[in-house]
Amino acid sequence: MKLDNLLIELLTEELPPKSQKQLGISFAKNIKEFLAKHHLANEISEDSIFSTPRRIGLYLKNVKDEADNQNVSIKLMPASVGFDGSEKPTEALLKKLHAIGLNEKDVSGIVKKNENNAEILYINKNEKGAKLKDIIAECISSSLARLPIKKMMSYQLSDGWTTVNFVRPAQGLVILHGANVINANVLGISSNRTTLGHRFESKKEIIEIQHADQYEEQMKIEGAVIVSFEERKALIKKTLNEKAASLSNQLTPIEDEDLLDEVTALVEYPNVLAGEFESKFLDVPQECLILSMKANQKYFPLIDKNKKLSNQFLIVSNISPKNSDLIIQGNEKVIRPRLSDAEFFYAQDKKKPLKDYLSQLSHIVYHNKLGSQSERSERVKTIASLIVKNLNQSKLLDAVMLASDLSKVDLSSNMVGEFPELQGIMGRYYALNEKISDEVAFAIEDHYKPRFSGDSLPRSTVGDIVAIADKIETLIGLFSIGEKPTGDKDPFALRRQVIGIIRILTEKNIGLNLNTVISESIQATKLVESKDLNSFIYDRLSNFFKDQGYAALDIEAVLAIESGLINEIPARLNAIKEFLLLSESEDLASANKRVGNILKKADVKSTLKVDQSLLKDDAEINLYKTLDLVDAESRKEYAAKNYSGSLKLLCKLKNPIDQFFKDVMVNAEDESLKMNRLALLEKLYSAMNLVADLSKLSS
Template structure:
């Protein structure tokens, strides 16, 4: 390590941190310290955010040991007022010199367009980084995203958990500071049980190895990967595959410092309960990893991660098996109890559960969704009565004991209970599919009925919440309307449903309470959905110009997400053609010519007024392409339509090379504008290709 830079280590030792907050706090602490270093002009190298249940740590390489010196210039009074008529310094000059602790003779002059000024130029010597770190680190800690802070002992300071030790080193030197009443040193702590004695950190770069010897894996990413591989391997040893849920992995990683894999079993009679319920119980209550066999069936086994290497693992496993039994017994009890009461008998109870104060109960929402579903059933190849019946039942499982205990099973349990009560498989599956996609990357509903309910559900939510004035603002989206809009759009596109967005939302608006004037908000919701479509397109690597080319060619009332997506794909394919750049430029030129001429170009072309060969050729080309292109457009074959229009490149180029559009003869001029309007209309029927990027 050079003498001008050193490795920085900061570790804050605490009581066990909230597992759901560890990653967020660790990253925020590192970001805050880096921000402080950057603001102070202190260069640094690689940054690592470390953390374990009892500690937050940051390790930064190649931190400059001092700030750089910084030249400065302070402007004083104008020379005209700094000296009198005898060139003696006035009080203004003397005061400015005194404020800079120099003589008037040490001041310099600055000539500007506004006149001459006295200036003092100097150099601020950079401070030692070690002197600046206490304030930098304290600011970073104060800015951590901690929703609820606590006090401990007789301290007046507050933090997420009581603080017990602070390590602050630059290479091998302790950086003196006091954090939450605790003085910094080089004494960390190891594993609470395997190594309860202090751990001396000789140098900042020794930190991870020193803690590893003390049974602490302090790199949370390394610890997570250790757990993942250990659980995967144990699942294979048990003859199956472990269910590796990312959220559970994160939580377990934040709970242990020294992961040790163990596995146990439970009574196979519990396997009569739907596997999702058993998995929710194991993951949510016990933080166990379930195991499936090679066919995907749940095994009566589980995997757990301990935070200690026990001398009697069998005893630990027996304890885990004893704890899980009553949890699974509860799930079995709920399963048996819920099946005694049909879903249809629970509908009256939905009248008492408020969805939203201004939008009524869950029963009201189910009726609205049923109405929308009935209206659009045939568009989804579904029987209207079946659609309305499924929509009516869709929330009944919310009143079951199982969903009350495991809210994440909403819809899933509705499917199981519906099958048990002899509902048709289509209806039963739709009770689960109405919620899909549940999260980013989740698949849409698999059946037409499920897709219909998913669309109706989201259309109702969007219109209702916008109508009561609760549209998302900034990062706040308490009703998850962005997710609802994306789910609606994805279902229409991936389900291949040609549904007009404004028409669907007007139908949803018609079912809202009359006092809300929901139809007044249809355009607003269409715009909101278009914004989501734009974000989806950008995420899928469509250039912004492609999206705008399609959007500008369609009125908001004409938006069909499936049709929009097909046009978008066609534009991307078109930009790959050699003629694309020339035709985009030509369409841009046509748009500008028509705008400046004040002519819409929608008059019919008179062939008798076509005087130049180039304009006759273009007219003939437009005429010969119009019918086949319109046929392709009617079949939504936009890619093929734009490929046909690309054939117009040569006659378009010749026209602009040989023909003066703005002829002196009014009739000739208007006829040429009409020809350009006809050409432009062919493209605009698909997209505004003038918005596409031209080749560089």
């Protein structure tokens, strides 16, 4: 058995840049898992993952050329099938033994094991360890087959007959175990030790890899290729910052991890250059220019310390000629018409008043079952007015109505037609152009927020209200026509809409009763109510607060109250956390559960009232008096939002409750006594479950 380092490189035509990084990671993971399964390597062995525009690969340390023999336990069949009444092996058992390379002489090695009340036959077999050279082709082929490829290519090999499938046509395969080539054929390509370097910068036409350990160095020196994705990415990031600093210490490249990953996937040896465009284009909203540079040309815009765009940008080139002027000039020539288009769209859009855009919304379909964007805007407006009423913010009504009215106007603009990502942003610019207040203009942009995890929230209360209204309209509208998420599919991002509402309400501590507003919104908009919406929101609330680090039982206890005031949930959860530290908490939670079960079994149809004259036993009299005092104090703390204080007061009830259940028979023969005791328990249950349903905390 020889231990050495393994190199696998699959050379291809240009791989899709947006999936290249993940292809490399998945390929390496699959290879390691396969080799570990065959005892040729360890899944935690040190590795290096390679992916460039034209290759994916793996360098794995300490791989055996032949695995040790393995003593494996093989499941055969039920004992009733393998042996007859005389305990002699059946024909079925003998066939099974022959199939795994054994015979009747090995019957004595069979053991019986009990599984699910049945005897199962097993036999131990010493299996010869796998050889790397024998399984490497299967290892690579199966690893390639498991890659996360959305769209596969089918292409013919050079023989003109054989068709193979892969994300891009394969051109070469290197497999080295140390200095030795391992022969294999994958995707119609036979392995060797030669590969290709950079298309234009390589010092050699063909690069012959001498040893697995020398691959990275040879590729960099001879082939002008940095094969490690992460190394290229780090180099690009470092060089971008250095180039920006060389232009001005006031400038930095815009941070965009997705763009950085995509550019890293487009080059094999990066060369960062600086270009510029005419300053006149800076009169166009910088979001338009930035998006155009990033999306169309993969440039890195440069911004100053005030986050203002400069007229300079950085290019990450895949070639490094002695004179880079032609590359820079070519890129500057390409970006100019792009920016001219943006300038033209912006100028044309500003010529029309917003009321004209508003009228065009009736021609834009939102959903064929929910009407146009104009109809949608009216629903958002209606819901926003209900939120204003619920929050008692009548002074904001005019601003909220105007922001709701104009929230979708930019959808019919030229700029948003070209760059849909700018919806909301352009609405703000066009509103400011008509001298509409900053509050309304920013609300037009902010009503889409938060757009993604970690995104900022609306900047004003008007923005908060319109954002919540827009998200509620989306939820009740799409749920009304059955367009709800299923499994991991959520085409309308409804989960994100709920998370957005939760974040706005909790992070800004807005005391809006979500249950009330949703119910009123469904009635006001005349949409069909969906029974699934409440549970959908509940599940999102539960997952959201689990992600915040709260315990599942605590969340379940708080959400069981269904108060609708989302902003109070964190305070309630923190109060529960403090309550559980008290020595009385476990007994109180158990007692609460017991009380709940009694009331549920009694199936009381109406709210009962305690008649003090019917309180006979000392234990029930004591519980009533203590409860009367505690309930009043607890509700006072509850009304002051001191949830922790409200729960702590319940500790005074522990002994009276214990004594009550010890001395008092609730289901007395006298019906009046029974109902009065149920009334007392009902009062107790109500007092204990103000902050949360404590029965959910019972172990």
